[in-house]
Amino acid sequence: MAVLLNGSGDGFGVGWYDSDYAKDDEKKTPCIFTSVTPAWNNTNLVRLADKIKSPLVFAHVRASTSGAVNEANCHPWNYGKIMWMHNGGIAQFEKMKRKLLSHLPENLFLFVQGNTDSEWAFALFLSFLPNIDADRFDQTQLKEAMVKTIAQLNAWAEELDITEPSLLNFAVTDGESVVCVRYISSKTEEAASLYFSSGTRFECYRPGHYRMIKADRREDMVVIASEPLTFEKADWLTIPTNNLMVITPKLNVLLQPIKDKFYNPDRGLEPLPETTQIPDASLRLTQTV
Known part of the structure; x- marks a missing residue:
């Protein structure tokens, strides 16, 4: 699995889980590499990317x-x-x-090292988990904590008469499951874009051009990205605004609308081009309510 969130050139980070960890090691923690240089101009990133293999990668350009x-x-x-x-x-x-600071327990208040709204939102998310030091997390726990995080931010915004919408494309993982959300606190505006693709592998069919291969209709990988990573539009589906997506350890993709006061049923999956044909078993997409 890979999740890639786009930004600009104010630094970047890559997090991954070691592909060689022992299967019974429930306490595995991710490796994280960050830098304030632009990602496209960082020699160490090129060196690392050429050597590291991982079943799950998070990447962010800030x-x-x-x-x-x-x-x-x-x-x-x-x-x-x-x-x-x-x-x-x-x-x-x-x-x-x-x-937010008053809401957090002491250990999470002391946990935050930076001063971004994003890291404080992470601390808020952690406060909604039943046990942040657990050896294992259920995907339902991650999903529920995500929904509670968004609901709490919305509640505080209403209390403070903040009418400007927040853009909340959050992504979280425990190394097994991934929960992503495409969200905006508005009933009419669109959230920042978010797409996903699934299949067996990306294949280069001419220099600089790749497409997703679905060998034997298998899904061996899921990629979520702020923008499509290839020119093949048929490879990518839009995650609808104000929807939450779960990728299970077995690479099942579960999609669920967040039905709060900003929910708009008219904002759904964007239609694919008329020429696009997807085999019946090529995507295990389950709509949950």
């Missing part, structure tokens, strides 16, 4: 909206085995921050 440009503010972050990143911004976070 566009600074809050917090200084330093490594402490580069996504992703981790707490134990849990890894988190964010594309977007919490509207008028400076007004909301005091409420």
Whole structure:
């Protein structure tokens, strides 16, 4: 699995889980490499990418909206085995921050090292988990904590009369499951874009051009990205605005709308081009309500 969130050139980060960890090692934690240099101009990133193999990768290119440009503010972050990143911004976070800090228990208040709204949102998410130091997390726990995080941010915004919408494309993983959300606190505006693709592998069919191969209608990989990574439009599906996506350890893709006051049933999956044909078994997409 891979999750890639786009930004600009204010630093970047890559987090991954070692592919050689012992299968019974429930305490595995991710490796994280961050830098304040642009991702496309970092020699060490090229060296690492050429050698590292991993079953699950998070990658983030930062566009600074809050917090200084330093490594402490580069996504992703981790707490134990849990890894988190964010594309977007919490509207008028400076007004909301005091409420968030008062909500957090002491250990999570002390956990945050940077000063971005994204990392504080991670601490808020962790506060909704039943046991943040657990050896194993159920995907339902991650999903419910994500929904509670968004609901709490919305509640504080309403209390403080913040009407500007927040862009909350959050992604979290425990190394087994992935939960991503494409969300905006608006009933009419669209959230920041988010797409996914699944199949067996990406294949280069001419220099600089790749397409997703679905050998024997298998899904051996799922890629989620802020923008499509290839020119093949048929390889990518749009995650609808204000929907939550879960990728299970078996690579099942589960999609669920967030039915709060900003829910709009008219915002659904964008139709594929008329020429697109997807085999019946090529995508295990389950709509849950």
